[in-house]
Amino acid sequence: MLINESLKEPFKPFENKVWLASPTMHGLELEYMTEAYKTNWMSTVGQNINEVETLISEKVGVKYGVALSSGTASLHMAVKLAGVKPGDKVFCSDMTFDATVNPIVYEGGIPIFIDAEYDTWNMDPIALERAFNLYPDVKVVVMAHLYGTPGKIDEIKEICKKHSAVLIEDAAESLGATYKGTQTGAFGEYGCISFNGNKIITGSSGGMLLTNDEKAANLVKKWSTQSREPAPWYQHEDLGYNYRMSNVIAGVVRGQFEYLEEHIEAKKAIYDRYKEGFKDLPISMNPYDNEICEPNYWLSCILIDEEAMCNQKRTDSVATYEPCSGKSCPTEILEAIDMLNAEGRPIWKPMHMQPLYKDNIFVSVEGKGKLLDVGGDIFNRGLCLPSDNKMTVEQQDVIIKVIKKCFG
Numbered sequence: 001m002l003i004n005e006s007l008k009e010p011f012k013p014f015e016n017k018v019w020l021a022s023p024t025m026h027g028l029e030l031e032y033m034t035e036a037y038k039t040n041w042m043s044t045v046g047q048n049i050n051e052v053e054t055l056i057s058e059k060v061g062v063k064y065g066v067a068l069s070s071g072t073a074s075l076h077m078a079v080k081l082a083g084v085k086p087g088d089k090v091f092c093s094d095m096t097f098d099a100t101v102n103p104i105v106y107e108g109g110i111p112i113f114i115d116a117e118y119d120t121w122n123m124d125p126i127a128l129e130r131a132f133n134l135y136p137d138v139k140v141v142v143m144a145h146l147y148g149t150p151g152k153i154d155e156i157k158e159i160c161k162k163h164s165a166v167l168i169e170d171a172a173e174s175l176g177a178t179y180k181g182t183q184t185g186a187f188g189e190y191g192c193i194s195f196n197g198n199k200i201i202t203g204s205s206g207g208m209l210l211t212n213d214e215k216a217a218n219l220v221k222k223w224s225t226q227s228r229e230p231a232p233w234y235q236h237e238d239l240g241y242n243y244r245m246s247n248v249i250a251g252v253v254r255g256q257f258e259y260l261e262e263h264i265e266a267k268k269a270i271y272d273r274y275k276e277g278f279k280d281l282p283i284s285m286n287p288y289d290n291e292i293c294e295p296n297y298w299l300s301c302i303l304i305d306e307e308a309m310c311n312q313k314r315t316d317s318v319a320t321y322e323p324c325s326g327k328s329c330p331t332e333i334l335e336a337i338d339m340l341n342a343e344g345r346p347i348w349k350p351m352h353m354q355p356l357y358k359d360n361i362f363v364s365v366e367g368k369g370k371l372l373d374v375g376g377d378i379f380n381r382g383l384c385l386p387s388d389n390k391m392t393v394e395q396q397d398v399i400i401k402v403i404k405k406c407f408g
């Protein structure tokens, strides 16, 4: 539904769709896949898997990597390793993809959502400290690095240490990003990454659990292959899963790995061009502190200044707005992008706003005499822009122009 008709006239839709973030293949992927085929290692065992585990764990700087079928599977394994039992409360990021928190529920745990902060859009350490004061018995924290920007991981790690809590890092979106020179995924007891089709590098699907703990790595290898015990028959003592990565998928990841830095450069160029293009508009980009971290720039996002927001309403399933000169809102901009045959996306709707988790506890901090809802505010005023590596400079210029028009 197009509400603001005046956006239509001057812009012709792109002939080929510009995606939010689509796979970028280079050829090498096919060679490693073909190798798996020709040697008949068409299974969850093989050279590609071994190589991918070595390449990624060395890159991130941890001792062990276990290749799995998805990022979600790696988070599930991490939650099991952390010892979450039915009824256990677990602190986790609130503004994130639901795959960050669902694995807690798979194990019967109860997610408690920790609000985001405005500096990196990730878990707020002050809210986390507050949560530990309210629920001192909590022993596990799951934090995500959103859109490729590292969160305030030093502070979060320190708080976890103080309260003897296990830290699980959801680095699904941030492979290759660094914080004070260290890769995300290397800070927690367990790090989780994803090779889903829209991530910075992909296997079409896939994930990996990272850890320095050899016993934990071996347990995940066992659990993810149906928990077979060493015996002449199928002997089972633990509950098992079919979570191992395929050697064909691993071939794709292995080929992509060589291009990780190239992808990050392309994403950074996209981010910088948007930033430059928007410098006179009442909007800001998803922020980071360049003295502390280097994001992987997976998605470029914007946040509209409060004063520049037109009236926008969102129910559980529809969004509407009132066009207003000089002002705009995510709904209007997403419509305008869609009209160009390009793909944008709202910010991850915070977990405490999801019907699935409406009864769960949400912990935030106070500001201006009331409890804040930073995640809700960023969801309301923010959106993700087309951030595909294959978008041309000309296409991006048109997207920037259309967004300028929204504020016209």
Ligand SMILES: *Cc1c(COP(=O)(O)O)cnc(C)c1O
Pocket: 070, 071, 072, 073, 096, 097, 099, 100, 144, 170, 172, 173, 193, 194, 195, 196, 205, 206, 207
């Ligand atoms: C993509 C993603 C996941 C899940 O990864 P899959 O490989 O799709 O299972 C988890 N957390 C976050 C933050 C993600 O973006």
